Amino acid sequence: MEFKAIVDPRTRKDGACSIIGVHEDGSLGEPTGRIDARLGGLAARLHAAHDFSGKLAETMLLAHPSEAPGARVLLVGLGAKGKFGRKQYRKAVQAAAQGVLKTGAGEAVLHLAPDPDSGLDDYARGRIVAEVFCGQLYRIPDLKTGPKPKPVRLHAVHLATADARASKHAQQGLDDGVALAEGVAFSRDLANLPPNVCTPTYLGAQALALGKRFASIKVSVLGERQIKKLKMGAFLAVARGSTEPPRLIVCEYRGAGRTSAPVCLVGKGITFDSGGISLKDPPAMDEMKFDMSGAASVLGALRAVARLRLPINLVAIVATCENMPAGNAVKPADIVTSMSGQTVEVLNTDAEGRLILCDAITYSRRFKPAAVIDVATLTGACVIALGNHMSGLMSNDEALAAQVAAAGLRADDRAWRMPIGEEYVEQLKSNFADLANVGGREGGACTAAAFLSKFASGLKWAHLDVAGTAWLGGAQKGSTGRPVPLLVDFLIERARGK
Numbered sequence: 001m002e003f004k005a006i007v008d009p010r011t012r013k014d015g016a017c018s019i020i021g022v023h024e025d026g027s028l029g030e031p032t033g034r035i036d037a038r039l040g041g042l043a044a045r046l047h048a049a050h051d052f053s054g055k056l057a058e059t060m061l062l063a064h065p066s067e068a069p070g071a072r073v074l075l076v077g078l079g080a081k082g083k084f085g086r087k088q089y090r091k092a093v094q095a096a097a098q099g100v101l102k103t104g105a106g107e108a109v110l111h112l113a114p115d116p117d118s119g120l121d122d123y124a125r126g127r128i129v130a131e132v133f134c135g136q137l138y139r140i141p142d143l144k145t146g147p148k149p150k151p152v153r154l155h156a157v158h159l160a161t162a163d164a165r166a167s168k169h170a171q172q173g174l175d176d177g178v179a180l181a182e183g184v185a186f187s188r189d190l191a192n193l194p195p196n197v198c199t200p201t202y203l204g205a206q207a208l209a210l211g212k213r214f215a216s217i218k219v220s221v222l223g224e225r226q227i228k229k230l231k232m233g234a235f236l237a238v239a240r241g242s243t244e245p246p247r248l249i250v251c252e253y254r255g256a257g258r259t260s261a262p263v264c265l266v267g268k269g270i271t272f273d274s275g276g277i278s279l280k281d282p283p284a285m286d287e288m289k290f291d292m293s294g295a296a297s298v299l300g301a302l303r304a305v306a307r308l309r310l311p312i313n314l315v316a317i318v319a320t321c322e323n324m325p326a327g328n329a330v331k332p333a334d335i336v337t338s339m340s341g342q343t344v345e346v347l348n349t350d351a352e353g354r355l356i357l358c359d360a361i362t363y364s365r366r367f368k369p370a371a372v373i374d375v376a377t378l379t380g381a382c383v384i385a386l387g388n389h390m391s392g393l394m395s396n397d398e399a400l401a402a403q404v405a406a407a408g409l410r411a412d413d414r415a416w417r418m419p420i421g422e423e424y425v426e427q428l429k430s431n432f433a434d435l436a437n438v439g440g441r442e443g444g445a446c447t448a449a450a451f452l453s454k455f456a457s458g459l460k461w462a463h464l465d466v467a468g469t470a471w472l473g474g475a476q477k478g479s480t481g482r483p484v485p486l487l488v489d490f491l492i493e494r495a496r497g498k
């Protein structure tokens with residue numbers, strides 16, 4: 001798909017679909033009014049006749065109106081004028097993309113000019129347009145054997161802007177949006193694959209392929225022997241019940257000088273979480289193939305950063321294995337020694353994410369990171385607390401927490417701060433080891449994060465619990481690619497600050 005910011009929409013070819021916005025009160029704004037004038041005021045009349053209300057995301061296709069600038073016009077509702085902001089723009093563009101993809105148009109020209117006081121600049125508009133259209137074009141890498149769906153006809157999306165300056169900013173947004181969307185799609189692909197394909201070995205191979213594709217990324221994939229040498233006793237305890245060997249994946253992206261401390265992203269890569277000896281209930285156990293979504297998001301963000309050539313250093317660390325029951329599997333009451341030296345009593349083998357992450361966080365210390373952010377589908381409790389709308393955010397650093405939350409807001413991939421602290425660590429007391437790996441049902445998302453915090457002391461660290469946001473269940477079952485938008489926004493902002 002080609003994305004282009006343009007100034008004069010009259011340069012577009014015939015057969016295009018012009019997309020114009022109508023507010024609930026019937027106001028069209030510029031340049032919609034001008035276009036509607038060429039339609040003989042059709043949009044205004046449809047609104048006046050109550051055929052088109054202008055409700056947010058409502059669409060109506062005016063097919064082949066004779067006076068149309070292009071073969072088709074798609075009306076998109078923009079909702080209440082005073083309430084039009086970034087979120088509404090995203091919704092309107094989403095509806096526009098869905099609408100135009102149903103038509104035979106090869107090109108689309110977007111005229112959805114925002115309210116001047118919507119707070120949306122041209123860069124943000126461009127990014128949203130690219131993100132949304134790419135998202136609509138995403139197809140699950142399925143293994144269905146029937147006839148393949150027809151390829152889409154749409155091949156170019158033009159974003160109309162006010163002048164050359166606006167167009168330059170919008171183009172930057174479109175380009176960033178495409179890179180971001182590719183990172184999201186990469187992440188979704190990995191997570192959507194079945195767990196007999198997407199194994200730890202496969203994730204390692206995908207990381208190596210990223211390293212081949214981008215000269216700026218250096219990848220090493222460590223196997224069991226090397227993981228043993230690192231004394232990652234907690235990680236290895238989870239891996240031991242599976243016949244699939246574990247991998248520690250380390251990707252170093254170099255976009256800044258040697259002396260610039262990197263950001264470390266740490267991803268949970270459980271390619272299947274059966275619960276282990278503390279076996280899960282059967283309902284929805286298949287969804288535990290998505291338990292490597294943290295790992296997928298970290299690799300997706302890395303890919304986007306490499307495409308954008310951001311002037312920062314970034315390290316992606318992925319601990320990946322299966323969590324399976326077996327005769328030699330880790331069992332409740334086993335005590336393991338983590339890489340940090342702290343001992344952990346495994347009271348529940350289903351609380352495996354924190355066991356692999358604690359060692360990966362300890363490993364991140366060797367990079368002397370400026371910040372460490374781990375991403376994990378860590379707890380069902382987080383889903384209960386926040387639902388599917390927001391990721392849980394815990395941190396031991398106020399400034400970092402604020403930056404992560406702000407990135408989520410800007411990227412429409414929100415995270416909500418939740419507490420950690422001594423009260424929660426208290427719940428993890430063990431009579432037999434330094435820590436237990438579970439702290440009871442109460443505050444489960446917070447005790448899980450508090451467990452990790454014991455391995456992050458002295459680091460500027462944030463934790464994203466994406467158990468509720470990384471995938472959707474039910475009829476729309478599939479990966480969302482979250483929190484790649486948050487992570488990439490955070491890193492773009494960091495690169496700008498330099």
Ligand code: BES
Nearest residue numbers: 348350351352377378379380381438467
């Ligand atoms: N991967 C799960 C968390 C999860 C559960 C994500 C459901 C999304 C939906 C994690 O490994 C897990 O099993 N956590 C346990 C922790 C408990 C044993 C303390 C949980 O949340 O039940």
Ligand code: MN
Nearest residue numbers: 273350351352
């Ligand atoms: Mn589990």
Ligand code: ZN
Nearest residue numbers: 270273291353
């Ligand atoms: Zn898990």
